[in-house]
Amino acid sequence: METLDILVAEDDAVLREVYTKKFSLSGFQIRAVENGQKALEAMAVKMPAVLILDLNMPVLDGFSVMEKLPKDKRNFPIIVLTNFGDDKTRQRATALGADDLFVKSEMTIKSLLEMVQNLLRAKKYWQK
Secondary structure, X not given: OOOOEEEEEOOOHHHHHHHHHHHHHOOOEEEEEOOHHHHHHHHHXXXXXXXXXXXXXXXXXXXXXXXXXXXXXOOOOEEEEXXXXXXXXXXXXXXXXXXXXXXXXXXXXXXXXXXXXXXXXXXXXHOO
């Protein structure tokens, strides 16, 4: 079975390290970058099975990344991470094609891992 590749775009170095360790231990190949521009560069090399995308990052934010990856033109889900759980943020992320959204203060790494696993299971059904 092929190792599933997860790309994490997160400007917080501690969180990048935590995500890398947790997902690696769960059998995923993980690539972690610190901003949206680096995420786009990483996807130009290899598309991920899942993109975990922080919204508030330097250089290029998560909203800008999603604008460049319309849902009908990509074959992987995007999970948005944010510190802002307000309706405006949620609605904009959903409108731009986020498959799920987690508010960091309400999230555990375990729940994020479960979300990725659930999306990957669902993805098998929407592959053409």
